[in-house]
Amino acid sequence: MSLLWKQGIPMGILGRNMMKNSMKSAFIHNAVAPVFIARTYSKAPFPINDKELQRQRRIEKLPKWQQWAIYFKSEKFKKSMTVYYICGFGVMCVSFYYYMRDRWYEDKQIQHVRKKYQNDPKSLSEYEYLMLKNLSQETLRPKEVKKYRIYQMMRKEFRRKHIMDKDLMFEPTPEELEEWYSKQPRRTIKKAPVLDEPIDSGSYDSKSKPKVEFSNSDNPNIVPAEDTTEFYEAKAQAYDDEIKWEERGMFLGKRRRWLMQQLKGDVLEVACGTGRNIPYLYPERINSITFMDSAKNMVEITRKKFRDAFPNFKKAGFTVGKAEDLVKLAGDESTAFKYDTIVEAFGLCAHEDPVLALKNMGKLLKPGGRIVLLEHGRSTWSFVNNHLDFRSEKRMKTWACRWNLDIGELIDEAGLDITYEKRVHLGSTWMLVCKRPEDPINSDEKPFLNKLMGTEPKPLSRGK
Numbered sequence: 434m435s436l437l438w439k440q441g442i443p444m445g446i447l448g449r450n451m452m453k454n455s456m457k458s459a460f461i462h463n464a465v466a467p468v469f470i471a472r473t474y475s476k477a478p479f480p481i482n483d484k485e486l487q488r489q490r491r492i493e494k495l496p497k498w499q500q501w502a503i504y505f506k507s508e509k510f511k512k513s514m515t516v517y518y519i520c521g522f523g524v525m526c527v528s529f530y531y532y533m534r535d536r537w538y539e540d541k542q543i544q545h546v547r548k549k550y551q552n553d554p555k556s557l558s559e560y561e562y563l564m565l566k567n568l569s570q571e572t573l574r575p576k577e578v579k580k581y582r583i584y585q586m587m588r589k590e591f592r593r594k595h596i597m598d599k600d601l602m603f604e605p606t607p608e609e610l611e612e613w614y615s616k617q618p619r620r621t622i623k624k625a626p627v628l629d630e631p632i633d634s635g636s637y638d639s640k641s642k643p644k645v646e647f648s649n650s651d652n653p654n655i656v657p658a659e660d661t662t663e664f665y666e667a668k669a670q671a672y673d674d675e676i677k678w679e680e681r682g683m684f685l686g687k688r689r690r691w692l693m694q695q696l697k698g699d700v701l702e703v704a705c706g707t708g709r710n711i712p713y714l715y716p717e718r719i720n721s722i723t724f725m726d727s728a729k730n731m732v733e734i735t736r737k738k739f740r741d742a743f744p745n746f747k748k749a750g751f752t753v754g755k756a757e758d759l760v761k762l763a764g765d766e767s768t769a770f771k772y773d774t775i776v777e778a779f780g781l782c783a784h785e786d787p788v789l790a791l792k793n794m795g796k797l798l799k800p801g802g803r804i805v806l807l808e809h810g811r812s813t814w815s816f817v818n819n820h821l822d823f824r825s826e827k828r829m830k831t832w833a834c835r836w837n838l839d840i841g842e843l844i845d846e847a848g849l850d851i852t853y854e855k856r857v858h859l860g861s862t863w864m865l866v867c868k869r870p871e872d873p874i875n876s877d878e879k880p881f882l883n884k885l886m887g888t889e890p891k892p893l894s895r896g897k
Protein backbone atom coordinates (compact mmCIF):
# COMPACT_ATOMS: atom_id res chain seq x y z
CA MET A 434 0.00 0.00 0.00
CA SER A 435 2.73 2.42 0.96
CA LEU A 436 4.16 1.84 -2.49
CA LEU A 437 0.89 2.92 -4.03
CA TRP A 438 1.00 6.06 -1.91
CA LYS A 439 4.44 6.83 -3.25
CA GLN A 440 3.08 6.48 -6.79
CA GLY A 441 0.46 9.10 -5.99
CA ILE A 442 -2.47 6.70 -5.79
CA PRO A 443 -4.79 7.86 -3.00
CA MET A 444 -5.78 5.26 -0.48
CA GLY A 445 -9.30 6.71 -0.38
CA ILE A 446 -9.93 5.52 -3.93
CA LEU A 447 -8.61 2.05 -3.54
CA GLY A 448 -9.75 1.74 0.08
CA ARG A 449 -10.00 -1.25 2.26
CA ASN A 450 -11.67 -3.32 -0.45
CA MET A 451 -8.46 -3.24 -2.38
CA MET A 452 -6.60 -4.94 0.41
CA LYS A 453 -9.34 -7.53 0.71
CA ASN A 454 -9.42 -8.10 -3.04
CA SER A 455 -5.67 -8.21 -3.34
CA MET A 456 -5.62 -11.02 -0.82
CA LYS A 457 -8.38 -12.83 -2.69
CA SER A 458 -6.69 -12.41 -6.02
CA ALA A 459 -3.55 -13.98 -4.68
CA PHE A 460 -5.44 -17.21 -5.26
CA ILE A 461 -7.22 -16.24 -8.46
CA HIS A 462 -4.64 -15.25 -11.01
CA ASN A 463 -5.77 -12.88 -13.76
CA ALA A 464 -4.82 -14.24 -17.14
CA VAL A 465 -4.91 -10.93 -19.01
CA ALA A 466 -3.31 -7.92 -17.37
CA PRO A 467 -4.00 -4.35 -18.62
CA VAL A 468 -1.74 -3.17 -21.35
CA PHE A 469 0.24 -0.82 -19.15
CA ILE A 470 1.70 -3.67 -17.04
CA ALA A 471 2.94 -5.53 -20.08
CA ARG A 472 4.34 -2.28 -21.41
CA THR A 473 6.07 -1.44 -18.12
CA TYR A 474 7.82 -4.77 -18.20
CA SER A 475 8.79 -4.54 -21.81
CA LYS A 476 10.03 -0.96 -21.51
CA ALA A 477 11.65 -1.24 -18.03
CA PRO A 478 15.41 -1.05 -18.03
CA PHE A 479 17.01 -4.33 -17.03
CA PRO A 480 17.29 -5.24 -14.20
CA ILE A 481 13.94 -3.88 -12.91
CA ASN A 482 14.30 -2.64 -9.35
CA ASP A 483 12.94 -4.69 -6.50
CA LYS A 484 10.43 -2.21 -5.21
CA GLU A 485 9.03 -1.67 -8.67
CA LEU A 486 8.77 -5.40 -9.23
CA GLN A 487 6.91 -5.83 -5.97
CA ARG A 488 4.55 -3.06 -6.92
CA GLN A 489 3.87 -4.60 -10.29
CA ARG A 490 3.11 -7.95 -8.71
CA ARG A 491 0.85 -6.38 -6.17
CA ILE A 492 -1.08 -4.60 -8.89
CA GLU A 493 -1.27 -7.75 -10.96
CA LYS A 494 -3.09 -9.46 -8.16
CA LEU A 495 -5.77 -6.78 -7.95
CA PRO A 496 -9.12 -7.16 -9.72
CA LYS A 497 -9.07 -5.92 -13.29
CA TRP A 498 -11.15 -2.76 -12.64
CA GLN A 499 -8.74 -1.68 -9.94
CA GLN A 500 -5.78 -2.25 -12.22
CA TRP A 501 -7.47 0.00 -14.82
CA ALA A 502 -8.25 2.61 -12.16
CA ILE A 503 -4.57 2.72 -11.23
CA TYR A 504 -3.64 3.00 -14.89
CA PHE A 505 -6.02 5.91 -15.49
CA LYS A 506 -4.46 7.71 -12.54
CA SER A 507 -0.91 7.10 -13.68
CA GLU A 508 1.42 9.68 -15.22
CA LYS A 509 1.87 7.41 -18.21
CA PHE A 510 -1.82 7.55 -19.09
CA LYS A 511 -1.97 11.32 -18.62
CA LYS A 512 0.98 11.80 -20.94
CA SER A 513 -0.53 9.63 -23.67
CA MET A 514 -3.84 11.48 -23.36
CA THR A 515 -2.11 14.80 -23.96
CA VAL A 516 -1.32 13.62 -27.48
CA TYR A 517 -5.00 12.82 -28.08
CA TYR A 518 -6.09 16.18 -26.66
CA ILE A 519 -3.72 17.97 -29.00
CA CYS A 520 -4.90 15.93 -31.99
CA GLY A 521 -8.57 16.52 -31.07
CA PHE A 522 -7.96 20.21 -30.76
CA GLY A 523 -6.22 20.22 -34.14
CA VAL A 524 -9.21 18.49 -35.76
CA MET A 525 -11.56 21.03 -34.17
CA CYS A 526 -9.48 23.94 -35.44
CA VAL A 527 -9.43 22.55 -38.97
CA SER A 528 -13.21 21.97 -38.98
CA PHE A 529 -13.76 25.44 -37.59
CA TYR A 530 -11.55 26.90 -40.30
CA TYR A 531 -13.51 25.11 -43.04
CA TYR A 532 -16.80 26.15 -41.50
CA MET A 533 -15.79 29.79 -41.21
CA ARG A 534 -14.34 29.79 -44.72
CA ASP A 535 -17.67 28.57 -46.08
CA ARG A 536 -19.55 31.22 -44.09
CA TRP A 537 -17.20 33.87 -45.48
CA TYR A 538 -17.75 32.79 -49.08
CA GLU A 539 -21.47 32.53 -48.51
CA ASP A 540 -21.48 36.06 -47.14
CA LYS A 541 -19.59 37.31 -50.21
CA GLN A 542 -22.10 35.55 -52.43
CA ILE A 543 -25.00 37.15 -50.55
CA GLN A 544 -23.46 40.61 -50.92
CA HIS A 545 -23.05 39.97 -54.63
CA VAL A 546 -26.69 38.85 -54.98
CA ARG A 547 -27.93 41.82 -52.94
CA LYS A 548 -26.07 44.20 -55.21
CA LYS A 549 -27.60 42.52 -58.24
CA TYR A 550 -31.04 42.81 -56.64
CA GLN A 551 -30.56 46.52 -55.96
CA ASN A 552 -29.42 47.20 -59.53
CA ASP A 553 -32.07 45.11 -61.24
CA PRO A 554 -34.35 42.61 -59.43
CA LYS A 555 -35.12 40.97 -62.78
CA SER A 556 -31.51 39.91 -63.21
CA LEU A 557 -31.73 37.49 -60.27
CA SER A 558 -31.76 33.83 -61.09
CA GLU A 559 -34.27 31.56 -59.39
CA TYR A 560 -31.65 30.38 -56.89
CA GLU A 561 -30.39 33.85 -56.08
CA TYR A 562 -33.94 34.88 -55.43
CA LEU A 563 -34.33 31.92 -53.07
CA MET A 564 -31.15 32.94 -51.28
CA LEU A 565 -32.55 36.41 -50.59
CA LYS A 566 -35.96 35.05 -49.73
CA ASN A 567 -34.38 32.70 -47.22
CA LEU A 568 -32.67 35.68 -45.58
CA SER A 569 -35.81 37.80 -45.58
CA GLN A 570 -38.72 37.28 -43.23
CA GLU A 571 -40.61 35.25 -45.79
CA THR A 572 -40.71 31.52 -45.23
CA LEU A 573 -39.57 29.32 -48.08
CA ARG A 574 -42.27 27.05 -49.41
CA PRO A 575 -41.60 23.29 -49.14
CA LYS A 576 -40.59 23.00 -52.81
CA GLU A 577 -38.34 26.02 -52.46
CA VAL A 578 -36.66 24.52 -49.40
CA LYS A 579 -35.75 21.43 -51.41
CA LYS A 580 -34.43 23.47 -54.30
CA TYR A 581 -32.47 25.81 -52.04
CA ARG A 582 -30.84 22.84 -50.30
CA ILE A 583 -29.62 21.54 -53.66
CA TYR A 584 -28.32 24.98 -54.60
CA GLN A 585 -26.37 25.19 -51.33
CA MET A 586 -24.84 21.73 -51.85
CA MET A 587 -23.73 22.71 -55.34
CA ARG A 588 -22.40 26.06 -54.10
CA LYS A 589 -20.20 24.32 -51.51
CA GLU A 590 -18.82 21.94 -54.09
CA PHE A 591 -18.16 24.84 -56.48
CA ARG A 592 -16.24 26.60 -53.71
CA ARG A 593 -14.13 23.55 -52.97
CA LYS A 594 -13.19 23.36 -56.66
CA HIS A 595 -12.36 27.06 -56.95
CA ILE A 596 -10.69 27.53 -53.63
CA MET A 597 -7.99 29.85 -54.99
CA ASP A 598 -10.33 32.03 -57.00
CA LYS A 599 -11.87 34.15 -54.26
CA ASP A 600 -13.68 36.59 -56.52
CA LEU A 601 -15.37 34.02 -58.70
CA MET A 602 -19.08 34.02 -57.91
CA PHE A 603 -21.35 31.02 -58.08
CA GLU A 604 -23.99 31.61 -60.76
CA PRO A 605 -25.28 28.29 -62.11
CA THR A 606 -27.81 28.07 -64.91
CA PRO A 607 -30.85 25.81 -64.32
CA GLU A 608 -29.32 23.34 -66.82
CA GLU A 609 -26.03 23.20 -64.91
CA LEU A 610 -27.83 22.62 -61.64
CA GLU A 611 -29.98 19.92 -63.19
CA GLU A 612 -26.92 18.20 -64.67
CA TRP A 613 -25.01 18.39 -61.39
CA TYR A 614 -27.98 17.11 -59.43
CA SER A 615 -28.58 14.18 -61.77
CA LYS A 616 -24.98 13.03 -61.18
CA GLN A 617 -25.29 12.88 -57.40
CA PRO A 618 -25.39 9.40 -55.89
CA ARG A 619 -28.66 8.89 -54.05
CA ARG A 620 -31.32 6.29 -53.56
CA THR A 621 -34.07 7.97 -55.55
CA ILE A 622 -33.67 8.86 -59.19
CA LYS A 623 -35.41 12.20 -59.20
CA LYS A 624 -34.65 15.47 -60.88
CA ALA A 625 -34.14 18.84 -59.29
CA PRO A 626 -37.37 20.64 -58.41
CA VAL A 627 -38.85 23.15 -60.79
CA LEU A 628 -40.64 25.95 -59.05
CA ASP A 629 -42.35 27.92 -61.74
CA GLU A 630 -44.18 25.11 -63.49
CA PRO A 631 -47.33 23.79 -61.84
CA ILE A 632 -47.19 20.07 -61.17
CA ASP A 633 -49.55 18.12 -63.33
CA SER A 634 -49.43 14.50 -62.30
CA GLY A 635 -51.55 13.36 -65.24
CA SER A 636 -49.41 14.64 -68.06
CA TYR A 637 -45.96 14.07 -66.63
CA ASP A 638 -43.33 13.15 -69.15
CA SER A 639 -40.30 12.06 -67.14
CA LYS A 640 -37.84 12.90 -69.92
CA SER A 641 -38.89 16.40 -70.78
CA LYS A 642 -40.28 17.74 -67.55
CA PRO A 643 -38.19 17.68 -64.40
CA LYS A 644 -40.25 17.52 -61.24
CA VAL A 645 -39.92 18.12 -57.55
CA GLU A 646 -37.66 15.61 -55.86
CA PHE A 647 -39.87 13.01 -54.28
CA SER A 648 -42.99 15.12 -54.55
CA ASN A 649 -46.31 13.50 -53.73
CA SER A 650 -47.20 12.88 -57.35
CA ASP A 651 -43.73 11.52 -57.92
CA ASN A 652 -43.38 9.20 -54.96
CA PRO A 653 -44.15 5.62 -56.01
CA ASN A 654 -44.67 4.65 -52.37
CA ILE A 655 -47.75 6.81 -51.94
CA VAL A 656 -50.71 4.57 -52.63
CA PRO A 657 -53.29 5.89 -55.11
CA ALA A 658 -55.99 8.07 -53.58
CA GLU A 659 -59.45 6.59 -53.17
CA ASP A 660 -62.81 7.40 -51.68
CA THR A 661 -62.51 6.12 -48.10
CA THR A 662 -66.12 6.84 -47.07
CA GLU A 663 -67.25 3.21 -47.13
CA PHE A 664 -64.28 2.14 -45.04
CA TYR A 665 -65.08 4.70 -42.34
CA GLU A 666 -68.81 3.95 -42.44
CA ALA A 667 -67.92 0.37 -41.48
CA LYS A 668 -65.22 1.40 -39.00
CA ALA A 669 -67.25 4.04 -37.14
CA GLN A 670 -68.38 1.96 -34.12
CA ALA A 671 -64.95 0.44 -33.47
CA TYR A 672 -62.93 3.56 -34.39
CA ASP A 673 -62.48 5.09 -30.94
CA ASP A 674 -61.56 1.82 -29.25
CA GLU A 675 -59.05 0.89 -31.93
CA ILE A 676 -57.32 4.26 -32.26
CA LYS A 677 -57.16 5.28 -28.61
CA TRP A 678 -53.96 3.41 -27.67
CA GLU A 679 -52.04 4.74 -30.65
CA GLU A 680 -53.16 8.27 -29.76
CA ARG A 681 -52.36 7.89 -26.06
CA GLY A 682 -48.89 6.59 -26.91
CA MET A 683 -48.26 9.72 -28.96
CA PHE A 684 -49.77 12.12 -26.38
CA LEU A 685 -52.06 13.40 -29.10
CA GLY A 686 -54.41 14.95 -26.53
CA LYS A 687 -51.93 17.81 -26.14
CA ARG A 688 -51.92 18.42 -29.90
CA ARG A 689 -55.70 18.26 -30.15
CA ARG A 690 -55.92 20.80 -27.32
CA TRP A 691 -53.65 23.15 -29.32
CA LEU A 692 -55.89 22.65 -32.36
CA MET A 693 -59.06 23.55 -30.49
CA GLN A 694 -57.43 26.55 -28.84
CA GLN A 695 -57.13 28.14 -32.29
CA LEU A 696 -60.89 28.19 -32.89
CA LYS A 697 -62.91 31.35 -32.89
CA GLY A 698 -66.12 32.78 -34.37
CA ASP A 699 -67.98 30.54 -36.78
CA VAL A 700 -66.20 27.21 -37.05
CA LEU A 701 -66.34 24.33 -39.52
CA GLU A 702 -64.69 21.02 -38.68
CA VAL A 703 -64.05 19.01 -41.83
CA ALA A 704 -63.67 15.22 -41.54
CA CYS A 705 -64.76 15.37 -37.90
CA GLY A 706 -64.77 11.57 -37.60
CA THR A 707 -66.11 10.43 -34.24
CA GLY A 708 -65.61 13.88 -32.70
CA ARG A 709 -62.32 13.14 -30.99
CA ASN A 710 -61.62 16.86 -30.68
CA ILE A 711 -64.82 17.58 -28.73
CA PRO A 712 -63.28 17.01 -25.25
CA TYR A 713 -60.85 19.86 -25.98
CA LEU A 714 -63.43 22.36 -27.28
CA TYR A 715 -63.91 25.70 -25.51
CA PRO A 716 -67.51 26.60 -26.51
CA GLU A 717 -67.25 30.07 -24.97
CA ARG A 718 -64.66 31.02 -27.62
CA ILE A 719 -66.86 30.23 -30.60
CA ASN A 720 -70.10 31.47 -32.05
CA SER A 721 -71.21 28.42 -33.99
CA ILE A 722 -69.79 25.08 -35.02
CA THR A 723 -70.55 22.78 -37.94
CA PHE A 724 -69.25 19.23 -38.00
CA MET A 725 -68.86 17.55 -41.35
CA ASP A 726 -67.73 14.13 -42.49
CA SER A 727 -68.31 11.98 -45.54
CA ALA A 728 -69.28 8.97 -43.37
CA LYS A 729 -72.81 9.23 -41.92
CA ASN A 730 -72.06 6.84 -39.05
CA MET A 731 -69.10 8.98 -38.00
CA VAL A 732 -71.27 12.12 -37.96
CA GLU A 733 -73.87 10.35 -35.80
CA ILE A 734 -71.25 9.50 -33.17
CA THR A 735 -70.01 13.10 -33.21
CA ARG A 736 -73.55 14.42 -32.80
CA LYS A 737 -74.11 12.20 -29.74
CA LYS A 738 -70.75 13.13 -28.17
CA PHE A 739 -71.34 16.83 -28.71
CA ARG A 740 -74.88 16.75 -27.33
CA ASP A 741 -73.69 14.85 -24.24
CA ALA A 742 -70.83 17.27 -23.64
CA PHE A 743 -72.61 20.56 -24.43
CA PRO A 744 -76.38 20.03 -24.15
CA ASN A 745 -77.06 23.79 -24.02
CA PHE A 746 -74.98 24.86 -27.02
CA LYS A 747 -77.54 25.75 -29.65
CA LYS A 748 -75.55 26.80 -32.73
CA ALA A 749 -74.20 23.40 -33.74
CA GLY A 750 -74.77 21.69 -37.08
CA PHE A 751 -73.95 18.19 -38.33
CA THR A 752 -73.55 17.51 -42.05
CA VAL A 753 -72.69 14.51 -44.15
CA GLY A 754 -70.62 15.40 -47.21
CA LYS A 755 -67.26 15.27 -48.89
CA ALA A 756 -64.67 18.00 -48.47
CA GLU A 757 -64.20 17.94 -52.23
CA ASP A 758 -67.86 19.06 -52.58
CA LEU A 759 -67.68 21.65 -49.82
CA VAL A 760 -68.34 24.67 -52.01
CA LYS A 761 -71.13 22.90 -53.89
CA LEU A 762 -72.74 21.90 -50.59
CA ALA A 763 -72.55 25.46 -49.34
CA GLY A 764 -74.35 26.74 -52.45
CA ASP A 765 -72.92 29.56 -54.52
CA GLU A 766 -69.38 30.60 -53.47
CA SER A 767 -70.29 34.27 -53.30
CA THR A 768 -73.43 33.81 -51.20
CA ALA A 769 -72.36 30.74 -49.18
CA PHE A 770 -72.02 30.92 -45.43
CA LYS A 771 -68.36 31.64 -44.57
CA TYR A 772 -66.30 30.64 -41.54
CA ASP A 773 -63.76 32.32 -39.27
CA THR A 774 -61.98 29.05 -38.64
CA ILE A 775 -61.97 25.83 -40.60
CA VAL A 776 -60.33 23.00 -38.74
CA GLU A 777 -59.30 19.52 -39.72
CA ALA A 778 -57.47 16.73 -37.88
CA PHE A 779 -55.95 13.74 -39.66
CA GLY A 780 -58.32 14.16 -42.58
CA LEU A 781 -56.11 15.10 -45.56
CA CYS A 782 -54.59 11.61 -45.55
CA ALA A 783 -58.08 10.12 -46.02
CA HIS A 784 -59.36 12.44 -48.76
CA GLU A 785 -59.60 11.42 -52.37
CA ASP A 786 -58.36 14.84 -53.46
CA PRO A 787 -56.74 16.66 -50.53
CA VAL A 788 -55.66 19.64 -52.65
CA LEU A 789 -59.21 20.25 -53.87
CA ALA A 790 -60.44 19.89 -50.29
CA LEU A 791 -57.97 22.57 -49.13
CA LYS A 792 -58.88 24.85 -52.04
CA ASN A 793 -62.54 24.53 -51.05
CA MET A 794 -61.74 25.37 -47.45
CA GLY A 795 -59.95 28.51 -48.65
CA LYS A 796 -63.06 29.53 -50.61
CA LEU A 797 -65.29 29.24 -47.55
CA LEU A 798 -63.11 31.39 -45.29
CA LYS A 799 -64.25 34.83 -44.17
CA PRO A 800 -61.69 37.60 -44.85
CA GLY A 801 -58.94 37.15 -42.26
CA GLY A 802 -60.13 33.60 -41.49
CA ARG A 803 -57.75 30.75 -40.82
CA ILE A 804 -57.52 27.05 -41.67
CA VAL A 805 -56.06 25.11 -38.76
CA LEU A 806 -54.67 21.66 -39.43
CA LEU A 807 -53.34 18.79 -37.37
CA GLU A 808 -52.14 16.21 -39.85
CA HIS A 809 -49.69 13.38 -40.19
CA GLY A 810 -47.44 13.09 -43.20
CA ARG A 811 -43.83 13.03 -44.37
CA SER A 812 -41.29 13.57 -41.69
CA THR A 813 -38.16 15.69 -41.54
CA TRP A 814 -36.12 12.48 -41.03
CA SER A 815 -35.46 10.13 -43.91
CA PHE A 816 -35.41 7.03 -41.72
CA VAL A 817 -38.96 7.87 -40.61
CA ASN A 818 -39.99 8.50 -44.22
CA ASN A 819 -38.51 5.14 -45.20
CA HIS A 820 -40.69 3.52 -42.56
CA LEU A 821 -43.78 5.46 -43.68
CA ASP A 822 -43.12 4.50 -47.31
CA PHE A 823 -42.44 0.87 -46.45
CA ARG A 824 -45.68 0.50 -44.46
CA SER A 825 -47.85 2.72 -46.66
CA GLU A 826 -49.90 -0.10 -48.18
CA LYS A 827 -50.50 -1.74 -44.82
CA ARG A 828 -51.57 1.61 -43.35
CA MET A 829 -53.99 2.11 -46.23
CA LYS A 830 -55.51 -1.31 -45.60
CA THR A 831 -55.84 -0.92 -41.83
CA TRP A 832 -56.75 2.77 -41.58
CA ALA A 833 -57.55 3.94 -45.12
CA CYS A 834 -54.90 6.57 -44.59
CA ARG A 835 -52.05 7.77 -46.80
CA TRP A 836 -49.63 8.70 -44.05
CA ASN A 837 -46.63 9.48 -46.24
CA LEU A 838 -48.02 12.56 -48.03
CA ASP A 839 -45.96 15.77 -47.93
CA ILE A 840 -48.51 18.03 -46.25
CA GLY A 841 -46.53 21.23 -46.99
CA GLU A 842 -46.69 20.44 -50.68
CA LEU A 843 -50.48 19.96 -50.55
CA ILE A 844 -50.82 23.40 -48.98
CA ASP A 845 -48.51 24.83 -51.64
CA GLU A 846 -50.55 23.31 -54.41
CA ALA A 847 -53.78 24.60 -52.91
CA GLY A 848 -52.25 28.10 -53.05
CA LEU A 849 -52.51 28.76 -49.31
CA ASP A 850 -49.96 30.56 -47.12
CA ILE A 851 -48.66 29.06 -43.90
CA THR A 852 -48.60 31.48 -40.96
CA TYR A 853 -47.62 28.95 -38.29
CA GLU A 854 -45.89 25.61 -38.60
CA LYS A 855 -44.74 23.20 -35.94
CA ARG A 856 -43.64 19.64 -36.54
CA VAL A 857 -43.67 17.04 -33.78
CA HIS A 858 -43.14 13.26 -33.56
CA LEU A 859 -39.88 13.50 -35.54
CA GLY A 860 -41.54 15.88 -37.94
CA SER A 861 -44.31 13.50 -38.97
CA THR A 862 -47.13 15.34 -37.21
CA TRP A 863 -47.83 18.72 -38.76
CA MET A 864 -49.47 21.52 -36.78
CA LEU A 865 -50.34 24.27 -39.24
CA VAL A 866 -52.25 27.52 -39.46
CA CYS A 867 -52.93 28.65 -43.04
CA LYS A 868 -54.46 31.69 -44.66
CA ARG A 869 -55.46 32.86 -48.10
CA PRO A 870 -52.62 34.79 -49.82
CA GLU A 871 -54.73 37.96 -50.06
CA ASP A 872 -55.31 38.16 -46.29
CA PRO A 873 -52.80 40.11 -44.20
CA ILE A 874 -50.98 38.42 -41.34
CA ASN A 875 -52.09 39.27 -37.82
CA SER A 876 -49.81 41.05 -35.39
CA ASP A 877 -49.35 37.90 -33.31
CA GLU A 878 -48.20 36.06 -36.44
CA LYS A 879 -45.53 38.63 -37.33
CA PRO A 880 -41.84 37.80 -36.88
CA PHE A 881 -40.43 38.95 -33.53
CA LEU A 882 -38.24 41.72 -34.98
CA ASN A 883 -41.14 43.31 -36.87
CA LYS A 884 -43.22 43.31 -33.74
CA LEU A 885 -40.37 44.86 -31.78
CA MET A 886 -39.64 47.59 -34.33
CA GLY A 887 -43.28 48.12 -35.33
CA THR A 888 -42.48 47.44 -39.00
CA GLU A 889 -44.33 45.41 -41.61
CA PRO A 890 -42.57 42.37 -43.11
CA LYS A 891 -41.76 43.30 -46.73
CA PRO A 892 -42.40 40.63 -49.35
CA LEU A 893 -39.55 40.12 -51.81
CA SER A 894 -40.28 40.48 -55.49
CA ARG A 895 -38.18 39.02 -58.28
CA GLY A 896 -39.95 41.25 -60.77
CA LYS A 897 -40.66 38.74 -63.54
Ligand SMILES: C[S@@+](CC[C@H](N)C(=O)[O-])C[C@H]1O[C@@H](n2cnc3c(N)ncnc32)[C@H](O)[C@@H]1O
Nearest residue numbers: 665704705706709726727728755756778783784
Ligand atom coordinates in the same frame (compact mmCIF):
# COMPACT_ATOMS: atom_id res chain seq x y z
C1 LIG B 1 -58.49 9.31 -39.91
S1 LIG B 1 -60.13 9.82 -39.72
C2 LIG B 1 -59.92 11.25 -38.72
C3 LIG B 1 -61.13 11.55 -37.91
C4 LIG B 1 -61.03 12.72 -36.96
N1 LIG B 1 -60.82 13.98 -37.62
C5 LIG B 1 -60.01 12.51 -35.89
O1 LIG B 1 -59.17 13.37 -35.69
O2 LIG B 1 -60.05 11.46 -35.24
C6 LIG B 1 -60.52 10.43 -41.30
C7 LIG B 1 -61.93 10.91 -41.43
O3 LIG B 1 -62.04 11.56 -42.68
C8 LIG B 1 -63.30 11.25 -43.23
N2 LIG B 1 -63.21 11.47 -44.67
C9 LIG B 1 -62.58 10.72 -45.58
N3 LIG B 1 -62.69 11.26 -46.79
C10 LIG B 1 -63.42 12.38 -46.65
C11 LIG B 1 -63.85 13.38 -47.54
N4 LIG B 1 -63.54 13.32 -48.83
N5 LIG B 1 -64.58 14.40 -47.05
C12 LIG B 1 -64.86 14.48 -45.75
N6 LIG B 1 -64.47 13.56 -44.85
C13 LIG B 1 -63.75 12.53 -45.29
C14 LIG B 1 -63.53 9.82 -42.83
O4 LIG B 1 -64.88 9.49 -42.89
C15 LIG B 1 -62.96 9.82 -41.42
O5 LIG B 1 -63.94 10.10 -40.50
